[in-house]
Amino acid sequence: xxxxxxxxxxxxxxxxxxxxxxxxxxxxxxxxxxxxxxxxxxxxxxxxxxxxxxxxxxxxxxxxxxxxxxxxxxxxxxxxxxxxxxxxxxxxxxxxxxxxxxxxxxxxxxxxxxxxxxxxxxxxxxxxxxxxxxxxxxxxxxxxxxxxxxxxxxxxxxxxxxxxxxxxxxxxxxxxxxxxxxxxxxxxxxxxxxxxxxxxxxxxxxxxxxxxxxxxxxxxxxxxxxxxxxxxxxxxxxxxxxxxxxxxxxxxx
Amino acid sequence: xxxxxxxxxxxxxxxxxxxxxxxxxxxxxxxxxxxxxxxxxxxxxxxxxxxxxxxxxxxxxxxxxxxxxxxxxxxxxxxxxxxxxxxxxxxxxxxxxxxxxxxxxxxxxxxxxxxxxxxxxxxxxxxxxxxxxxxxxxxxxxxxxxxxxxxxxxxxxxxxxxxxxxxxxxxxxxxxxxxxxxxxxxxxxxxxxxxx
Numbered sequence: 435x436x437x438x439x440x441x442x443x444x445x446x447x448x449x450x451x452x453x454x455x456x457x458x459x460x461x462x463x464x465x466x467x468x469x470x471x472x473x474x475x476x477x478x479x480x481x482x483x484x485x486x487x488x489x490x491x492x493x494x495x496x497x498x499x500x501x502x503x504x505x506x507x508x509x510x511x512x513x514x515x516x517x518x519x520x521x522x523x524x525x526x527x528x529x530x531x532x533x534x535x536x537x538x539x540x541x542x543x544x545x546x547x548x549x550x551x552x553x554x555x556x557x558x559x560x561x562x563x564x565x566x567x568x569x570x571x572x573x574x575x576x577x578x579x580x581x582x583x584x585x586x587x588x589x590x591x592x593x594x595x596x597x598x599x600x601x602x603x604x605x606x607x608x609x610x611x612x613x614x615x616x617x618x619x620x621x622x623x624x625x626x627x628x629x630x631x632x633x634x635x636x637x638x639x640x641x642x643x644x645x646x647x648x649x650x651x652x653x654x655x656x657x658x659x660x661x662x663x664x665x666x667x668x669x670x671x672x673x674x675x676x677x678x679x680x681x682x683x684x685x686x687x
Numbered sequence: 688x689x690x691x692x693x694x695x696x697x698x699x700x701x702x703x704x705x706x707x708x709x710x711x712x713x714x715x716x717x718x719x720x721x722x723x724x725x726x727x728x729x730x731x732x733x734x735x736x737x738x739x740x741x742x743x744x745x746x747x748x749x750x751x752x753x754x755x756x757x758x759x760x761x762x763x764x765x766x767x768x769x770x771x772x773x774x775x776x777x778x779x780x781x782x783x784x785x786x787x788x789x790x791x792x793x794x795x796x797x798x799x800x801x802x803x804x805x806x807x808x809x810x811x812x813x814x815x816x817x818x819x820x821x822x823x824x825x826x827x828x829x830x831x832x833x834x835x836x837x838x839x840x841x842x843x844x845x846x847x848x849x850x851x852x853x854x855x856x857x858x859x860x861x862x863x864x865x866x867x868x869x870x871x872x873x874x875x876x877x878x879x880x881x882x883x
Binding site: 443444447448450451452453463466467476478479480481482483484485486487488489490491492493494495497498499501502503505506507510 | 717841
């Protein structure tokens with residue numbers, strides 16, 4: 435399609451009247467931007483047709499305009515309504531998510547609290563378990579010591595100073611251990627403690643202070659002890675026994 | 688002549704305003720549609736009326752044309768031609784589509800849809816009379832323009848209607864347009880200079 439052809443064939447007029455097919459239309463539209471002569475021709479044709487149109491104008495009845503404007507404003511309103519509808523849907527979703535978030539947040543806090551409680555309980559249980567294990571180990575050790583066939587049992591009975599006192603001592607000369615049961619030792623005031631001594635050739639040697647809260651406890655084993663003795667001493671123990679306050683003794687054979 | 692220049696002077700100002708109005712139309716401004724309707728509806732109604740020759744249908748089609756102009760305004764671009772040309776093509780297609788559908792219905796002998804006997808076709812022959820500069824053309828030139836422009840015929844259909852060869856028919860149109868340009872005269876040239 436040469437330019438000469440286009441002008442001769444009246445394609446420009448057909449273009450303006452909308453008679454051309456899509457590919458021809460595109461060629462003319464392209465030429466319009468690139469070729470000033472074609473553009474001027476097209477402008478002239480369009481102006482002519484427009485002028486003919488306006489020369490022959492017939493005023494339509496006013497109702498047509500009213501109808502058009504009504505329809506258009508209706509469709510515009512629908513769009514606004516649609517917009518409002520979507521907006522309200524979006525708003526409800528936002529509210530829903532907000533409430534959901536608040537609920538989830540409170541749930542999260544509750545769960546956190548519960549988790550903390552469970553954690554604390556777990557800690558307590560672990561401590562209990564530790565205590566129990568310790569107790570068990572201790573008890574096992576005591577039991578092992580007490581049930582050892584080499585262990586000899588000596589009972590120290592209270593004298594006139596402390597008639598109700600009774601101490602059971604377990605002495606093992608093989609592995610050199612002394613364990614005492616203080617269950618039946620009367621309570622002392624807070625300024626005094628019981629202390630245990632071993633008599634070696636007439637000399638009293640310290641075996642240790644008896645702890646107030648323990649029922650079973652190990653004391654120092656002293657070689658060649660002839661007897662075991664218990665005195666009442668100032669709190670924390672003494673370097674030498676206060677013989678006047680001896681409450682019990684037992685001879686070892 | 689004075690009157691013609693006046694008309695063009697007025698058209699020119701309106702035309703410049705139209706660029707703004709068209710922008711507003713594309714932004715879905717109902718006021719712009721109303722003003723553009725005032726400006727173009729007469730010319731478009733005339734084209735539709737001359738093609739369909741029934742006032743009631745013509746008014747419906749004019750309405751549909753402007754609804755389409757409103758709905759598809761974003762498709763219009765000033766680079767591709769004048770707004771009137773774009774609107775004219777929409778109007779013409781509305782009429783041709785209507786006629787096509789009606790012909791299919793007539794073939795199926797279902798006339799009831801379009802021909803309600805209580806409402807006879809209302810059409811004033813006065814409407815077919817051409818006005819303005821086109822009347823200064825020779826009759827065959829006038830006829831050639833009328834057939835394609837107002838009757839919605841293609842060049843091919845029009846040359847058969849006029850019983851002249853297609854080439855002859857095309858040259859009728861071109862000569863007619865040349866003469867019109869001469870008739871509209873300096874005002875059109877002036878308009879070009881101002882447009883450029």
